[in-house]
Amino acid sequence: MSKEIKTKAGFVAVVGRPNAGKSTLLNHIVGEKLAMVSKKAQATRKRMNIIEMHKGAQIIFVDTPGIHKKEKLLNEFMLDEALKAIGDADLILFLAPVTDKLDEYEKFLRLSEAKGSKHIIVLTKIDHAKQGDILNKLAQYQKYQDHFEAIIPFSVNKKVGKEQLLDEIVKYLPESPYLYDPELLTTDNIRDIYKELIRESIFENLSDEIPYESDVVIEKIDESDNMDRVYATIIVEKDTQKGMIVGKRGEGIKRVGKLARELLEEFAQKKIYLDLHVAVKKGWSKNKNDLESLGYVF
CATH class of the missing domain: 3.30.300.20 (K homology (KH) domain)
Structure with missing residues (x-):
């Protein structure tokens, strides 16, 4: 009798401040232009599921609007979309541009810890920084090492971090049958x-x-x-x-x-x-x- 192959599947919310590089990272991971990319902040308005198959696991990334203060009713909807994704996810990726101070991460911690979700920090835009500055930023985050599962430097332009990030994500997904057809790239119509x-x-x-x-x-x-x-x-x-x-x-x-x-x-x-x-x-x-x-x- 053949041994049943165990599969994994789960939702991974991708969050961060507006313009942290969420949509760019996701398009790079799946190799398709699916998520909206713009240099202007708050381009993404709604959650979008983007699916990546990796080593027997189905990772369902949830692209979210940037976490920001409520202003108009539309902004309130966008913030609610991001918070719902944080609450529903099996794992969270917090995107932190290497040039940012830790203020945004500290705000995120206050939001995510109330939800009890595990998270990985993705240090983005490292091609804009010197090696010494990257190492310094990694050291700054170490005071929060009890809060995150991993911290991974990532560059779309230099193609750094993709495999390491996917391998790390799979560790934290629950055992589950695939939730969607493995041929799908997105659940959006x-x-x-x-x-x-x-x-x-x-x-x-x-x-x-x-x-x-x-x-x-x-x-x-x-x-x-x-x-x-x-x-x-x-x-x-x-x-x-x-x-x-x-x-x-x-x-x-x-x-x-x-x-x-x-x-x-x-x-x-x-x-x-x-x-x-x-x-x-x-x-x-x-x-x-x-x-x-x-x-x-x-």
């Missing part, structure tokens, strides 16, 4: 992924408040083997914002649409026809009903 990629183009092409006061509704997707036809509307809060997105002679919306189409084609590996419009929904980020109609369910 195609609408959610397309929406996030269009939002990324807005962040990259527009400055100031517009990316934070805008959202995207995917109205319809007509899928075929060779091409997806995507019909989407960018939602903003003010008429002036609509004018800025559209731009003179429509140049702004063309620029946003061009990059968005490229991002969608890179992900889908086929041609994309993108029909993009802009609509005004005044005060949507402060109105609970409007937020819920856009998928932000409290």
Whole structure:
């Protein structure tokens, strides 16, 4: 009688301050552009499950919004998303840029210890620091060594830390059958992924408040083997914002649409026809009903 092979599976929440490098790290781990990446803070708004198979284990990473103070109702939703992920996870990765002071980690400890979750510190962006500074930062964290399971330096650009991090994560996952089809990369549907990629183009092409006061509704997707036809509307809060997105002679919306189409084609590996419009929904980020109609369910 053959011995039953034991498998592991579990949820790993990826948390940290806005712009700590969460989405960049996850895209690097799975080798696909799934999580939204932007140099601007607070680009990620909702939790997203990203799945990586590693040495017989199914790691379900949960990408979260950055931990930050509540301001608007939308910000409150984002903070709640991060806290729910911390509470539900089997393990937490706390991303700490090597240039940060320990203040953010100390705040995180106060949040996570109330939830009783184990965590690993991932020291990110080490390619921006000298070796001596990295060693000094590792030494600073040692006063908290009783609180974390491991601390791992990580660089996407230098491809440092991935294997070590995955090996370490697997140690703390519970024995379990796989929770999802091992072929899946994410539990998000195609609408959610397309929406996030269009939002990324807005962040990259527009400055100031517009990316934070805008959202995207995917109205319809007509899928075929060779091409997806995507019909989407960018939602903003003010008429002036609509004018800025559209731009003179429509140049702004063309620029946003061009990059968005490229991002969608890179992900889908086929041609994309993108029909993009802009609509005004005044005060949507402060109105609970409007937020819920856009998928932000409290």
